[in-house]
Amino acid sequence: MAHSSSILDSLGEEILRIITPVSICMFLVVILVSILNSNSSSSFSVSSIATIAYSESTSDSDWDKFIGALFNSLAFVFFVTLATFILVLLFYFRCTRFLKLYMAFSAFVVLGFLGGEISLFLVQHFDTPIDCVTFLIALFNFAVVGVVAVFMSKMAIVVTQGYLVVIGILVAYWFTMLPEWTTWSMLVAMALYDLAAVLLPVGPLRLLVELAISRDEEIPALVYEARPVNHHSFDARTDAVTQRRLWRNRRIGDDDDDDSNLNVNSVLNSNMDEENVLTSISNTNDPGRIRGDINLVRENASSNSNLNSNTLYDRNLVNVEEGQVRETDTDVSTPLIDRGVTVRLHGVEDSASSESLMLEGIGLGSSGAIKLGLGDFIFYSVLVGRAAMYDFMTVYACYLAIIAGLGVTLILLAVYRKALPALPVSVALGVLFYFLTRLLLESLREVIYNFYELYIIDS
Amino acid sequence: MEHNNNNNNPNRNPNPIRNPLSSSAPVWPTIDGALGLTEEDSVSYARNFYNFGFALLPLLWAVNCFYFWPVLRHSRSFPRIRPYVVGSAIGLTVFTALLCSWALTFSLGGERLFGPVWDQLVMYNLADRLGLTTWS
Numbered sequence: 362m363a364h365s366s367s368i369l370d371s372l373g374e375e376i377l378r379i380i381t382p383v384s385i386c387m388f389l390v391v392i393l394v395s396i397l398n399s400n401s402s403s404s405f406s407v408s409s410i411a412t413i414a415y416s417e418s419t420s421d422s423d424w425d426k427f428i429g430a431l432f433n434s435l436a437f438v439f440f441v442t443l444a445t446f447i448l449v450l451l452f453y454f455r456c457t458r459f460l461k462l463y464m465a466f467s468a469f470v471v472l473g474f475l476g477g478e479i480s481l482f483l484v485q486h487f488d489t490p491i492d493c494v495t496f497l498i499a500l501f502n503f504a505v506v507g508v509v510a511v512f513m514s515k516m517a518i519v520v521t522q523g524y525l526v527v528i529g530i531l532v533a534y535w536f537t538m539l540p541e542w543t544t545w546s547m548l549v550a551m552a553l554y555d556l557a558a559v560l561l562p563v564g565p566l567r568l569l570v571e572l573a574i575s576r577d578e579e580i581p582a583l584v585y586e587a588r589p590v591n592h593h594s595f596d597a598r599t600d601a602v603t604q605r606r607l608w609r610n611r612r613i614g615d616d617d618d619d620d621s622n623l624n625v626n627s628v629l630n631s632n633m634d635e636e637n638v639l640t641s642i643s644n645t646n647d648p649g650r651i652r653g654d655i656n657l658v659r660e661n662a663s664s665n666s667n668l669n670s671n672t673l674y675d676r677n678l679v680n681v682e683e684g685q686v687r688e689t690d691t692d693v694s695t696p697l698i699d700r701g702v703t704v705r706l707h708g709v710e711d712s713a714s715s716e717s718l719m720l721e722g723i724g725l726g727s728s729g730a731i732k733l734g735l736g737d738f739i740f741y742s743v744l745v746g747r748a749a750m751y752d753f754m755t756v757y758a759c760y761l762a763i764i765a766g767l768g769v770t771l772i773l774l775a776v777y778r779k780a781l782p783a784l785p786v787s788v789a790l791g792v793l794f795y796f797l798t799r800l801l802l803e804s805l806r807e808v809i810y811n812f813y814e815l816y817i818i819d820s
Numbered sequence: 821m822e823h824n825n826n827n828n829n830p831n832r833n834p835n836p837i838r839n840p841l842s843s844s845a846p847v848w849p850t851i852d853g854a855l856g857l858t859e860e861d862s863v864s865y866a867r868n869f870y871n872f873g874f875a876l877l878p879l880l881w882a883v884n885c886f887y888f889w890p891v892l893r894h895s896r897s898f899p900r901i902r903p904y905v906v907g908s909a910i911g912l913t914v915f916t917a918l919l920c921s922w923a924l925t926f927s928l929g930g931e932r933l934f935g936p937v938w939d940q941l942v943m944y945n946l947a948d949r950l951g952l953t954t955w956s
Contacts, residue, residue: 477952478952478953481944481947481952482953484943484944484947485944485947488944489927489943489944490926490930490942491923491926491927491942491943492922492923492926492941492943493941493942493943493946494941495919495922495923495926496943498876498919501876502876502877502878502879502880505877505879506877506879506880506883509880509883510883515856515857515861515865516887517850517851517852517883517886517887518852518856520883588855589855
């Protein structure tokens with residue numbers, strides 16, 4: 362059937378257009394980690410907010426490390442909550458311009474300083490004879506064009522998406538430099554915080570989303586938006602008619618002629634180290650044409666010294682129609698990349714705390730494309746990067762777990778149609794698979810070594 | 821019955837760029853097509869990108885050329901945008917040629933060409949001296 366096959370095609374294509382950048386981000390972080398960490402065993406650790414309570418050193422006992430990591434992650438969650446509430450306050454008082462400027466500044470600091478540090482690491486590792494003039498010009502270009510790309514409302518989509526992924530990679534790599542126990546406890550703490558902040562009525566992410574919905578505004582944050590899947594050629598001469606694929610929900614008993622309402626919860630992933638909140642809210646305005654806005658807000662706080670609050674704001678068009686849709690509502694006819702979101706990234710130099718406003722959550726953009734907050738990119742990549750520090754088997758297992766978690770999150774959203782935190786599922790599966798694989802590898806190594814001792818050496 | 825009209829017309833060109841007068845002249849000046857800018861907005865964007873590129877930002881010129889690729893390709897359309905994009909392309913090639921020649925001279929020439937200054941200019945030594953790679 363033309364309808365169902367094309368819906369499946371478009372659904373698969375949309376999901377693929379979100380999974381691809383997430384996978385690229387994770388892959389590049391793994392490569393960075395394996396290149397730069399091959400010699401040292403993180404002999405220096407970053408001091409930041411995430412290690413404010415306790416600085417892990419290899420000589421401590423396991424119990425001390427565990428308690429220290431717990432305190433670290435609690436402190437981190439506390440700072441992220443604080444940052445998120447500040448964000449809600451600023452948004453409430455309509456300080457949007459300040460937020461956007463702050464985000465542009467953060468993006469510049471991340472791309473310039475963090476990018477510079479990491480490329481210096483690479484230059485030192487490969488002994489590239491680059492001179493400082495060329496290096497500085499290249500870095501300056503990279504940072505400025507990056508800020509323009511994420512900050513300005515209209516830029517080449519590929520460039521914007523690329524820069525968002527790069528920001529995710531840089532921040533995620535920086536996070537993998539945290540001590541090990543702190544990283545894992547921070548991931549778990551962030552997942553739990555995400556759960557709390559989305560589901561509890563006093564949760565800051567929930568407040569933010571409801572505020573944004575009531576005002577019909579976009580939350581300023583960094584959000585990755587996928588290119589919308591467009592299966593139809595459209596008449597370029599008439600701007601009023603745009604074809605796009607909207608999500609269609611078939612009600613049981615509806616025949617094909619009716620418009621059906623489909624509430625699809627899109628998860629906006631924003632980079633917030635702390636929270637990932639998916640909220641989906643669907644509104645149906647009129648029975649004839651169903652439009653639902655599902656806002657998924659996820660806040661992730663990221664960066665050790667930074668409080669990252671990510672809130673993803675995603676509006677899903679509930680109506681999925683094939684064919685031409687006449688767009689009367691200006692919101693709907695705005696082009697794909699909505700520049701309403703900005704991300705604030707703080708510099709992570711020294712012990713300066715940087716705050717990232719990165720939204721987490723998946724949602725649908727006003728043109729029907731999937732939006733993913735940068736926070737999710739970062740946390741997934743941190744998990745996989747940490748797994749890469751042990752062995753590549755854990756990388757494969759964690760990657761599969763995260764992608765599965767992403768799929769489960771989408772399914773849960775479609776089923777429950779309300780605000781759901783998106784990070785916990787993936788992080789839970791990822792952490793579980795990491796420790797299982799590690800345990801398995803250790804026992805396998807024991808077995809092989811014993812076998813070697815018994816049979817190979819003696820004979 | 822909701823059917824996509826295009827399903828019934830397999831000959832319809834999936835390429836959104838169409839013009840009743842000429843089949844090759846694009847309507848949208850940006851590479852994103854209908855998702856990008858209109859022609860009126862594009863003029864100010866192209867002009868800003870071109871002007872700011874003079875602040876040692878050849879990447880901005882490159883982005884300008886990439887974004888307005890249809891303007892470069894179709895030489896007779898978009899007469900208002902075209903001078904900026906062509907200027908960006910020329911500036912990009914000149915700047916890249918200069919920068920690449922300098923970088924290659926530096927890296928290939930090495931100490932033989934520059935003498936002791938090379939050690940002072942090369943990036944990894946500079947990073948060690950200034951302590952740029954120690955985090956905190």
